Amino acid sequence: MEILLQLIYSGIALGMIYAVIAFGYQLTFATSDTLNFGQGEALMLGALVGLSLVDTGGMNYWLAIPVVGAFGLIQGALVERVGVRPAIKLKSEFGWIMSTIALGIIFKNVAENIWGRDDLRFPSPLDESPIKLFGANVLPMELLVIGGALLMMLLIEFFNRKTIFGKAVVATFNDREAARLMGINTSLVITFSYALSSMTAAFAGILVAPLTLTGATMGSVLGLKAFAVAIIGGLTSGLGIVVGGILLGVAETTTGFYISTGYKDVPGLVLLLLVLAVRPAGLFGKSAIKKV
Amino acid sequence: MRQHSSSWAALAWVLAVLIPLAIQNPYYIHLVETIMIYSILLFGLDIVVGYTGQVSLGHAGLFGIGAYTAGVMFMKLSASVWLVLPCSIAVTALFGAILALPALRVSGPYLAMVTLAFGTIVQILINEMTFLTEGPLGIKISKPVMFGDKLTEREFYWVVCVMLGLALIFVHRLLRSHLGRAFEALKGSPVASDCMGVSVYRYKVYAFVISAGLAGLAGSLYAYSEQYISPNTYNFELTVLFLLAIIMGGRKTRSGAIIGATIIVMLPKLLDDIELFRWVATTAAVVIAAGAAVGLQKQWTHPKAVVIPVVGTLALAVFSYQLQNMTDWRLSIFGLMILFVVYYLQDGIVGFLSKLSPQGEVKMDSSATKIATQAAELSPGSHALGGEDHLSTSRSSNPVILNAQSVLMQFGGLKAINNVDLVIKRGEIHGLIGPNGSGKSTMMNVLTGIYQPTDGQIEFNAKTLVGRASSDIALSGIARTFQNVQLFGEMTVLQNVLVGLHHTFESPLWNVALHTPSYLREESEANTRAHALLEFVGLDSLALELAHNLPYGKQRLLEIARALALSPELLLLDEPAAGLTAPDIKELITYIRKIRDSGVTVILIEHHMDVVMGICDTVSVLDFGQKIAEGKPAEVQANEKVITAYLGGSTITA
Numbered sequence: 001m002e003i004l005l006q007l008i009y010s011g012i013a014l015g016m017i018y019a020v021i022a023f024g025y026q027l028t029f030a031t032s033d034t035l036n037f038g039q040g041e042a043l044m045l046g047a048l049v050g051l052s053l054v055d056t057g058g059m060n061y062w063l064a065i066p067v068v069g070a071f072g073l074i075q076g077a078l079v080e081r082v083g084v085r086p087a088i089k090l091k092s093e094f095g096w097i098m099s100t101i102a103l104g105i106i107f108k109n110v111a112e113n114i115w116g117r118d119d120l121r122f123p124s125p126l127d128e129s130p131i132k133l134f135g136a137n138v139l140p141m142e143l144l145v146i147g148g149a150l151l152m153m154l155l156i157e158f159f160n161r162k163t164i165f166g167k168a169v170v171a172t173f174n175d176r177e178a179a180r181l182m183g184i185n186t187s188l189v190i191t192f193s194y195a196l197s198s199m200t201a202a203f204a205g206i207l208v209a210p211l212t213l214t215g216a217t218m219g220s221v222l223g224l225k226a227f228a229v230a231i232i233g234g235l236t237s238g239l240g241i242v243v244g245g246i247l248l249g250v251a252e253t254t255t256g257f258y259i260s261t262g263y264k265d266v267p268g269l270v271l272l273l274l275v276l277a278v279r280p281a282g283l284f285g286k287s288a289i290k291k292v
Numbered sequence: 293m294r295q296h297s298s299s300w301a302a303l304a305w306v307l308a309v310l311i312p313l314a315i316q317n318p319y320y321i322h323l324v325e326t327i328m329i330y331s332i333l334l335f336g337l338d339i340v341v342g343y344t345g346q347v348s349l350g351h352a353g354l355f356g357i358g359a360y361t362a363g364v365m366f367m368k369l370s371a372s373v374w375l376v377l378p379c380s381i382a383v384t385a386l387f388g389a390i391l392a393l394p395a396l397r398v399s400g401p402y403l404a405m406v407t408l409a410f411g412t413i414v415q416i417l418i419n420e421m422t423f424l425t426e427g428p429l430g431i432k433i434s435k436p437v438m439f440g441d442k443l444t445e446r447e448f449y450w451v452v453c454v455m456l457g458l459a460l461i462f463v464h465r466l467l468r469s470h471l472g473r474a475f476e477a478l479k480g481s482p483v484a485s486d487c488m489g490v491s492v493y494r495y496k497v498y499a500f501v502i503s504a505g506l507a508g509l510a511g512s513l514y515a516y517s518e519q520y521i522s523p524n525t526y527n528f529e530l531t532v533l534f535l536l537a538i539i540m541g542g543r544k545t546r547s548g549a550i551i552g553a554t555i556i557v558m559l560p561k562l563l564d565d566i567e568l569f570r571w572v573a574t575t576a577a578v579v580i581a582a583g584a585a586v587g588l589q590k591q592w593t594h595p596k597a598v599v600i601p602v603v604g605t606l607a608l609a610v611f612s613y614q615l616q617n618m619t620d621w622r623l624s625i626f627g628l629m630i631l632f633v634v635y636y637l638q639d640g641i642v643g644f645l646s647k648l649s650p651q652g653e654v655k656m657d658s659s660a661t662k663i664a665t666q667a668a669e670l671s672p673g674s675h676a677l678g679g680e681d682h683l684s685t686s687r688s689s690n691p692v693i694l695n696a697q698s699v700l701m702q703f704g705g706l707k708a709i710n711n712v713d714l715v716i717k718r719g720e721i722h723g724l725i726g727p728n729g730s731g732k733s734t735m736m737n738v739l740t741g742i743y744q745p746t747d748g749q750i751e752f753n754a755k756t757l758v759g760r761a762s763s764d765i766a767l768s769g770i771a772r773t774f775q776n777v778q779l780f781g782e783m784t785v786l787q788n789v790l791v792g793l794h795h796t797f798e799s800p801l802w803n804v805a806l807h808t809p810s811y812l813r814e815e816s817e818a819n820t821r822a823h824a825l826l827e828f829v830g831l832d833s834l835a836l837e838l839a840h841n842l843p844y845g846k847q848r849l850l851e852i853a854r855a856l857a858l859s860p861e862l863l864l865l866d867e868p869a870a871g872l873t874a875p876d877i878k879e880l881i882t883y884i885r886k887i888r889d890s891g892v893t894v895i896l897i898e899h900h901m902d903v904v905m906g907i908c909d910t911v912s913v914l915d916f917g918q919k920i921a922e923g924k925p926a927e928v929q930a931n932e933k934v935i936t937a938y939l940g941g942s943t944i945t946a
Contacts, residue, residue: 035401086635095634097347097404098539101532102630148353221526224412227405262420269409276406278393 004138007253013142013211013226015242015249021226022203022233023153024197028175029230031186031193034089034096036076036083038104039201040223044216046072046202048115048208051122061125068206076198080191088190104186104220111216119213123127126210128269145207152203156160157184169193221265225252228272247271301460301546309453312446317812320416322517323561324820325449327553328456329513334537334549335463336506341535343544343662344499345479350391352408353414354504356526358384358511363431363521364424373436373516377455380512381505387414388504389497396496404541411531417522430522433515452513459506460546462805466502469804470790470797473783475499478792486631486762487740487772489795489858494763502801529623536626540633540814542640563618563625564869570612577602599946601636604628650700674755693862693893694739698746701731701738708734710917716862721884721894723908723925727937730914732897734776736864739895741765752862766933767795772862773851775867775897781840785831785850788839789822792857825853829883845872852883862893869900881907904931913937 001078007108017201019217021043025035044069053064087095130137171179172189180186205219229248233240248268255282256264308328312321333355340348361380365371371379395406400741418425425431435443436451443451466472474780478485478492485492515521533556541552562568584598608628615621637644651764694716701709709731714894716722724732737743738749741762750757757765771792780788795819801810829849834842839850848868855863869877877900884907898904904911905925913928915923921928926933 037404038403063483067665082631092638093401094341094345094347094539095403095638098634100536102627102634104627105532105630106311106624107527109621109627112623113620113700146578198891221412222411224405228409231402231405233882262416265416266413271411272409273391273394274657276398 002136004254005134005255006138007203007257008250009136009138010257011141011250011253012246013249014208014252015229015245016146016248017204017208017222017245018226018229018248019233019241019245020149020152020200020207021223022230022245023156024200026231026241027156027193027197028084028190029202031169032084032088032172032176034088034191035100035105035227036084036194036197037097037100038079038107038223039197039226040219040221041104041111041117042079042112042198042201042219043074043205043208043222044214044219046205046216047122047214048205048216049113049202050206050209051120052121061123063283065203065206066265068202072199072202073195075107076195077191079198080194081140084190084194085187104223108216108219116218117216119218121214122209122214124210124219136237139211141210148207149204150242152200154200156200159285163190199277225265225268228275229269231272232275305457305460308456309450313448314470318445318880323447323557325452325517326514327453327550329510329517329558330534330537330553330557331458331550332459332513333507333510334457334534334541334553335504335546336510337534337538338543338549339463339467339499339505339506339545341538343472343475343479343671344496346396346496346500347401347404347535348407348477348500348503349404349528349535350410350414351503351507351534351587351939352526352528352531353411354384354388354507355511355514355530355534356418357387358416358508359515359526360418360425360431360511361508362512362515363433366433366515367426367431368424373438376436377509377512380508381708381932382422382508384508385501387503388501392500392504393737394499396493396500401524408528408531410527411528415523415526418526428523430520431515432522433519435519436811437517448516452517455513459509462673462918463506463547463748465802465805469799469811470794470818471495471498471801471804473787473791474794475781476787476925477780480782481556482764483742483793484774486778487742487764487766488792488854489766491761491763506665507855529626531630532630533626533847536630538640540629540637540640542642542644545640545642548642550639553645559626560622563622566612566615566618569618570609573605573612578604580605601632604632612911613720620796626811680731691718693715693753694895695749695751697749699738699750700746701734701743702746707917709738710816711748712919714912714919715896716893717910718893719888719891720890720909721888721896721907723904723911724895724897724914725826725899725911725928726914729916731917732938733866734917736866736895736897737912739765739864744786754869765859769858769861770864771855771858771862772864773848773866773868775870777844777847777851779839779847779850779854781838784836785826785839786819786822786835788850788854789825789857790818792854793818793822795858826850828856828886829853830879842942845876848872849883856887856892860892862895864897866897867899869898869903870898877903 002166021039024039029035039291049071050061050064050068053059053067059067068198072190079100083099084096087093089100099278124141126140128139128141132138160169166180168184168189169192171182171184172186176186179189224246225248228242229244232244233242248271251267251271252264308324311324312528315321326482333351337348337351340346358380361383362376365376365379369571391407391410395403395410397405418438421427422429424440424498435445435448437443438447438451445866448451458892468473474485474490474495477488478495484490515747535553537556538549539552540555541550542548562572584593584602587593587598588595602690607651612618618625633640638649692715694710694714696714699709700707712731712735714724714735725736726732734743739757741757741760743763747760748758752765752768752770755768760768780791783791797814799808799814802810821834823832826835829852831846831853832848839847842850848871852865852868868884869880872880881903882893884896896904896908907924909924911921911925911928912919913931913934920933920937921931923931
């Protein structure tokens with residue numbers, strides 16, 4: 001029982017990371033109906049840049065977080081400018097899928113050449129001895145991940161709902177053409193949503209790095225499983241991704257423990273196939289009405 | 293052109309067969325063999341990516357399943373190659389079906405992610421299921437035994453040659469058949485495909501399964517070719533390489549697939565040789581810069597468009613001299629190539645070359661022309677409306693063909709159709725009019741199954757339509773046109789009508805592949821009928837033109853011809869006169885009358901009142917989702933409610 005509870009704790013922490021990446025998918029999908037297939041690589045870059053700042057640069061972990069966030073903003077804007085904007089202009093779905101994949105591959109390869117192919121250890125900013133919570137062990141870092149992820153998502157939700165720029169984002173989501181006619185610079189909004197999306201991913205990267213190993217290949221599968229979460233939660237539901245993330249995170253840690261770590265990625269991917277088979281709009285999303 | 297390209301293909305194939313006689317070095321033979329194996333897979337991938345327009349990131353996984361089916365059968369059962377190849381195809385096709393059935397309910401980014409997830413699962417399973425696959429250790433396989441002898445490297449090369457030839461013929465025939473047309477149609481306009489009785493979902497799955505089968509064949513050949521398989525080969529990188537090959541070579545061409553395969557096989561070798569790479573990068577930079585200079589001078593392009601490729605290739609050339617070792621940067625080069633192809637070479641190398649050469653522009657199809665002349669020799673218009681046989685057999689005595697009772701269609705709080713009854717009598721032209729937004733087109737969409745009504749009963753020939761799929765409804769005898777034209781733009785006028793005739797084909801896949809007499813007869817009958825239908829609407833001279841090149845009015849006529857190809861009992865025309873000139877409208881009226889006279893019941897939505905009043909037997913008027921009047925045209929015209937609805941309340945008192 002204690003072990004199960006412990007697995008649930010780390011499952012929740014992992015699930016919050018998925019939720020944050022899935023949140024990033026939602027941000028860009030909301031404004032432009034596109035996704036960054038290199039979202040996992042944005043996370044990986046955030047973690048590795050953070051590692052360089054903390055380990056090589058000797059910077060304080062907490063100070064490194066905003067720097068990594070700023071890096072994510074720039075990286076996301078770059079992805080949008082190079083990979084997505086031309087494809088939106090060409091109205092080519094195939095185009096943005098392929099170009100964000102291509103950029104993801106390039107980022108991964110560049111990271112391999114800069115930081116090497118081996119996984120690196122990220123020094124933990126918090127005490128690494130577990131604390132007892134309801135009779136089971138939990139790492140302080142896991143609590144930080146949960147709290148940090150929730151805070152991040154709440155802040156962006158607040159921004160979108162309360163500020164005028166956020167309203168422009170929401171308007172662009174509702175009707176891109178109408179928003180443009182109302183004088184909203186929709187292409188800037190889309191760039192901004194990509195910047196925000198990569199920033200959340202980079203933030204998730206530096207949050208999760210002390211819990212796992214850091215390396216160029218850490219992002220790909222995370223990005224894919226976060227997509228499963230985004231689908232399970234529905235690409236339009238904020239609550240959905242938190243629930244979906246936790247579901248998947250717990251499913252994964254328990255599978256890893258009770259069956260085999262080799263199979264730990266399987267439940268998420270199978271869940272993705274199943275949800276799409278049963279409810280393509282996700283468990284929490286609303287299905288769109290097709291127009292003729 | 294077709295005979296031309298087939299003879300070129302035959303010549304190229306013979307040359308490929310002769311290679312081992314000219315070149316003794318087994319390394320090069322193996323290289324060409326790998327290119328051919330990848331080509332088989334790419335033929336299949338092209339069906340999914342090029343023809344149906346779906347993005348699959350799961351083909352490396354399917355390739356792996358094919359390879360491991362061969363490997364496991366060899367290792368565990370010592371099975372003969374005659375059994376291994378068909379089993380690999382069948383097993384991979386089965387996995388393709390398991391993936392396609394849930395995944396193809398969605399499209400675009402969803403499908404890409406789902407297929408990617410599938411590929412990842414396959415890799416994990418191969419790695420973990422050590423009792424079957426030996427896991428990371430991999431499986432050793434020896435060359436197959438055929439006719440009592442173990443094949444040499446060179447003999448196996450010829451086996452691959454034969455397989456490539458067979459795959460080429462199979463894919464070529466498939467894509468020119470009604471199945472290939474269905475694939476293209478569902479990409480061109482999913483809604484129209486469904487309403488032509490070509491179920492989008494079913495044919496997407498069909499295409500994917502065929503594609504998976506080819507991937508399985510390629511995978512098993514690959515296992516024999518390499519003689520060693522291990523899980524890490526079938527990774528994300530390979531799947532991206534396959535897509536790069538398809539888009540770089542050129543979609544929807546077999547030569548493009550072969551060029552693409554050559555590029556992805558040769559490229560890693562090229563990158564291993566830094567000297568060669570420097571040379572190629574420099575040449576590419578010079579060629580692109582020169583091309584841009586010429587383009588600017590002749591004003592084909594503008595400076596902004598060429599600056600990125602020129603700077604990019606120059607930077608790459610400079611970069612190549614800075615590096616000692618290219619291998620580490622291999623993936624970045626792939627990434628850059630994908631970006632380049634996606635933005636600057638969308639039609640691939642084959643598409644680019646055919647744009648350059650003038651005869652590439654003309655998409656003449658000699659076989660089609662031949663059939664066209666044959667059709668012209670037949671008495672014009674004799675079978676135009678599908679032949680009386682169909683109508684006489686299906687015509688029942690019931691005078692009511694369509695009976696809709698208290699239909700309610702609600703979108704959120706909006707009642708687009710509010711308790712409307714609609715009774716259509718057999719053999720009449722029934723007008724459906726009303727101001728914009730009154731629910732006419734929604735009614736059409738409900739009748740054709742695009743929307744499921746919130747409530748109410750709809751019976752067609754005494755059978756309910758509620759809950760049935762669009763394609764099913766279409767096949768039961770309801771055809772339609774669309775308010776905003778939904779043609780298959782990249783297909784010819786003739787092919788558009790042939791998609792409508794899809795229901796006349798009964799040949800299964802193997803008949804198509806073998807070109808059996810029954811299939812060939814179906815094809816030629818469909819062609820004759822398609823030409824007759826085109827003649828009926830006066831488009832036969834444009835049969836080989838691409839549909840999106842037609843002027844708007846003619847596009848509308850083509851939609852009518854395509855709808856008639858379904859041999860419908862009930863034809864729904866959604867604003868057929870919109871955008872037509874006055875003489876065209878007159879012609880349209882005669883067409884509609886002829887259609888009615890041949891026994892087809894017509895529902896006509898139209899804003900041109902002269903048309904409606906001139907030809908309709910009965911007219912129903914909708915306003916704000918409710919039926920406000922019904923009767924003979926003259927009665928409706930005099931109805932005060934109708935006048936109010938159209939002209940507003942104040943005019944009536946004036």
